[in-house]
Structure formats: C-alpha cells, structure tokens
Amino acid sequence: MQYDPLRELGTGILASAGIVGIVVGIAAQRTLGDLIAGIQIALTQPIRVEDVVIVEGEFGWIEEITLTYVVVRVWDRRRIVLPITHFLEQPFQNWTRTSADLIGTVFLYLDYTVPVEELRDELRRIVEASEHWDGDVVGLQMTDASERTVTLRATASAKDASTLWSLRCEIRERLVAYIREHHPDALPALRTRLDGPGEGERPARGGDA
Structure with a gap:
C-alpha cells in the first residue's frame, strides 16, 4: 500500500477478500447453527440414544446423534434423518425422558x-x-x-x-x-322402535282416501 502503482491492486484484493468472507459467512451460517445446536443437545440432553420419541408423526427410537443430524429408527425399520436443529425448534414427544415406564x-x-x-x-x-x-x-x-x-x-x-x-x-x-x-x-347395537297405530286409529288400507 506504500507504492502508488500497487495501491489500486491491493485495495481490490482487500475488497474481494471482504466480499468472499461475507459470502462464506452466509453459506456457513446454517452449518455453524447446526454445530451450536449439536453442542446444546449434548449439554441439555433432551434426547438420548434409544429414547422413544414421536417426531414428525412417527413413533420410533433415537438411533444416532451427531453434531449436525439425528437418525430416528421407526417401528417398521425405516430411518428418518432430521437436522439437529429440529429438536430445538420443533415440538416432539420423548416417552423416556425421565423414565421408561x-x-x-x-x-x-x-x-x-x-x-x-x-x-x-x-x-x-x-x-x-x-x-x-x-x-x-x-x-x-x-x-x-x-x-x-x-x-x-x-x-x-x-x-x-x-x-x-x-x-x-x-x-x-x-x-x-x-x-x-x-x-x-x-356390544354396540342400533335399536329401532316400531309403534303400532294409536288409540282410535286404524291402519291405512289401499284405496282409502
């Protein structure tokens, strides 16, 4: 930056580095959020491996927990892979949080x-x-x-x-x-009451007006 011929080049390099840093920061924001969420899950432990949960309307067991995602093993042996932030941002049921009974x-x-x-x-x-x-x-x-x-x-x-x-x-x-x-x-049954003609009445016949 002390030499005039190189000053414009140096300014351009610094400006480009700043723009690249902003772009990388925005791109990495989600990843950093997942990492921070993973650390929160590890410290607070709202879920643990083999916990029984209901998440996304599915009943299953926590099979794997990483810093970025959680694997839920569903009762029919399917696996649901969810971002770690899901368990901090969305409600879910944990049937074994304090005890299994x-x-x-x-x-x-x-x-x-x-x-x-x-x-x-x-x-x-x-x-x-x-x-x-x-x-x-x-x-x-x-x-x-x-x-x-x-x-x-x-x-x-x-x-x-x-x-x-x-x-x-x-x-x-x-x-x-x-x-x-x-x-x-x-056992459940449908009852129907069939009442006969009332007192002083007679059943209708064909041809009666």
Whole structure:
C-alpha cells in the first residue's frame, strides 16, 4: 500500500477478500447453527440414544446423534434423518425422558347395558395374569356417553413402550372376547322402535282416501 502503482491492486484484493468472507459467512451460517445446536443437545440432553420419541408423526427410537443430524429408527425399520436443529425448534414427544415406564389406554365403545363393575374386575384379572404388566397402574372408567354407546377407558402400565404396546393389545383382545362370550347384548347395537297405530286409529288400507 506504500507504492502508488500497487495501491489500486491491493485495495481490490482487500475488497474481494471482504466480499468472499461475507459470502462464506452466509453459506456457513446454517452449518455453524447446526454445530451450536449439536453442542446444546449434548449439554441439555433432551434426547438420548434409544429414547422413544414421536417426531414428525412417527413413533420410533433415537438411533444416532451427531453434531449436525439425528437418525430416528421407526417401528417398521425405516430411518428418518432430521437436522439437529429440529429438536430445538420443533415440538416432539420423548416417552423416556425421565423414565421408561408408561401408562397406556384402551378405549371400548359399548351398549348402555354393559356391566361396568364386572368388566372392571375382569380387567384386573387380565393384567394380573399378564407378563407385560409392571404391577403398578390398572383401572377402568366410563369417560363418555353418547346417544347410542358409552365409552370405557381401560388403563394399565408397563416398563417400556414396546411392552406397553403388547399389554394394550392383550387387554383389548381379551376384554372384547369376554364381552362377546358373557355379555353379547353389551356390544354396540342400533335399536329401532316400531309403534303400532294409536288409540282410535286404524291402519291405512289401499284405496282409502
């Protein structure tokens, strides 16, 4: 910069270097954001490897965590690869954040004639005989009543998500089988009332005006 003939060349080089630095900075902004997000995930640990999560509407397990992306193994063995920032910017469910045990529900839609107390006792017998139950939570409640059916909610707990899935299926199958065998009238049915002609009336005949 001390020599006039080279001053213009030096100024051009510095200006070009500044422009290149700005372009590189903009291009690297996303990468740097991912790296910072990866460090935040490592420090705060909202997710860990083998955590059970629901993300993007899919149920799966955290298989791999890097500084830039996360791999989620879905129940049907597909893999979802998400940017690390997704777990800081978007809501997701972590079913094993503090512990793996979970409470599951099974809904049944039955006729008003269903014997709720008897079904509650049967539910307890089912879960107590099941190898999937963790011995903690079990219950049956009527949570709704519509013009045709009542809604019963069975709840039970298990040690982890996969065991809970098996327990819920077992409860659903055995309760439906019990109702079908012992109380078939409690299954949902559509009732129609056919009233005859009222007092002082006679049924219409063909040709009557």
